[in-house]
Amino acid sequence: MTDTRTEVVVIGAGQSGLTAAHTLTTHGLTPLVLEAGPEPTGSWPRYYDSLTVFSPAQYATMPGLDFPADPDHYPHRDEVVAYLRRYAAGLDADIRTNTAVTAVRSDEERGFLVHTAHGETIHAAGVVAATGSFGHPHTPVLPGQEQFTGRVLHVADYRNPKHHVGERIVVVGAGNSAVQVAYELAEVAEVSLATRSPLAFVPQRRDGHDLHHWLDTSGFDHLPPEWLIRYLGGNLVLDTGDYRDALTNGRMQRRPMFTAFDHDAVVWAEGTRERVDTVLFATGYRPHLDYLTPLGGLDDNGLPRHSSGVSVTHPGLVYLGLEFQRTFSSNTLRGVHRDAEHVIPALLAHVANAPAAIGL
Numbered sequence: 619m620t621d622t623r624t625e626v627v628v629i630g631a632g633q634s635g636l637t638a639a640h641t642l643t644t645h646g647l648t649p650l651v652l653e654a655g656p657e658p659t660g661s662w663p664r665y666y667d668s669l670t671v672f673s674p675a676q677y678a679t680m681p682g683l684d685f686p687a688d689p690d691h692y693p694h695r696d697e698v699v700a701y702l703r704r705y706a707a708g709l710d711a712d713i714r715t716n717t718a719v720t721a722v723r724s725d726e727e728r729g730f731l732v733h734t735a736h737g738e739t740i741h742a743a744g745v746v747a748a749t750g751s752f753g754h755p756h757t758p759v760l761p762g763q764e765q766f767t768g769r770v771l772h773v774a775d776y777r778n779p780k781h782h783v784g785e786r787i788v789v790v791g792a793g794n795s796a797v798q799v800a801y802e803l804a805e806v807a808e809v810s811l812a813t814r815s816p817l818a819f820v821p822q823r824r825d826g827h828d829l830h831h832w833l834d835t836s837g838f839d840h841l842p843p844e845w846l847i848r849y850l851g852g853n854l855v856l857d858t859g860d861y862r863d864a865l866t867n868g869r870m871q872r873r874p875m876f877t878a879f880d881h882d883a884v885v886w887a888e889g890t891r892e893r894v895d896t897v898l899f900a901t902g903y904r905p906h907l908d909y910l911t912p913l914g915g916l917d918d919n920g921l922p923r924h925s926s927g928v929s930v931t932h933p934g935l936v937y938l939g940l941e942f943q944r945t946f947s948s949n950t951l952r953g954v955h956r957d958a959e960h961v962i963p964a965l966l967a968h969v970a971n972a973p974a975a976i977g978l
Contacts, residue, residue, distance in 0.1 A: 632660015634939030635748035658706035661752030751903035762879035791900030
């Protein structure tokens with residue numbers, strides 16, 4: 619067991635943690651970045667095989683390093699992984715992989731105690747919680763689900779269609795990932811999208827520009843998310859036309875959400891029973907912050923108590939990568955730097971007044 623000291627610990631080395639590290643280095647600090655996985659690429663290597671970013675390369679860039687692709691190219695998952703590796707390699711930060719944080723506790727004299735699975739205790743004046751949400755998929759529980767004899771998956775467990783050839787599949791969800799995966803599965807299986815409301819398709823390109831161009835130039839990308847939802851609707855699906863056409867021509871279908879499982883079947887809203895092989899939930903994630911439970915920084919639902927990413931319970935604790943943390947783009951490659959520029963000054967102000975945390 620070891621006992622070390624540092625100014626700031628960043629927990630997580632995905633896009634949010636790496637952006638935090640970059641921002642901290644611009645202020646003259648050398649942060650300690652702790653990543654549970656084998657490399658500083660966050661959850662990207664574990665996404666489904668066909669995933670492409672929903673914004674083009676010019677809007678998939680983090681501060682200090684342009685994405686190495688044509689500005690209008692939509693990067694593939696593996697291209698993002700390679701980009702994050704290169705980004706991490708260029709940072710003046712101490713990045714430690716295969717180092718899971720098990721708990722963060724308060725130390726009145728020194729700030730925070732960060733405990734790792736290796737038995738190390740790290741004394742820090744400030745903590746950036748940037749572990750995203752991929753490690754905490756949200757799967758609703760419906761009546762009869764425990765007795766369902768088919769397969770229940772979350773999109774976090776899905777990789778490609780090869781294990782689903784010839785199946786009857788229901789994909790639950792109305793977002794981009796749900797529609798993209800359903801469209802892909804429909805090549806090899808009979809697929810229905812189960813949603814609580816109709817899909818809201820938004821053209822991915824208009825007048826020669828990607829939607830993100832218009833979000834950026836109009837200023838919507840910088841506004842609180844409720845503004846964008848108010849004007850564009852709720853469950854937004856970016857579409858080149860393929861997805862809407864697939865629903866129109868019967869390649870896949872959309873049905874109101876089913877109400878229950880029944881052994882080898884689902885029971886649809888109108889009461890009909892249909893046998894299915896696989897139900898795949900693309901129902902999002904919840905913040906992956908269990909290590910903050912001993913600190914008391916979470917509410918009864920396990921959600922962080924914060925204001926725009928700054929903890930309201932513990933000075934010196936900030937968050938990055940929360941969905942809709944400040945804007946519609948908060949947890950994206952293109953938007954996380956704006957949140958970092960907002961929360962890091964609050965963290966630095968606390969660090970400057972907590973010299974005991976670094977042994978000064």
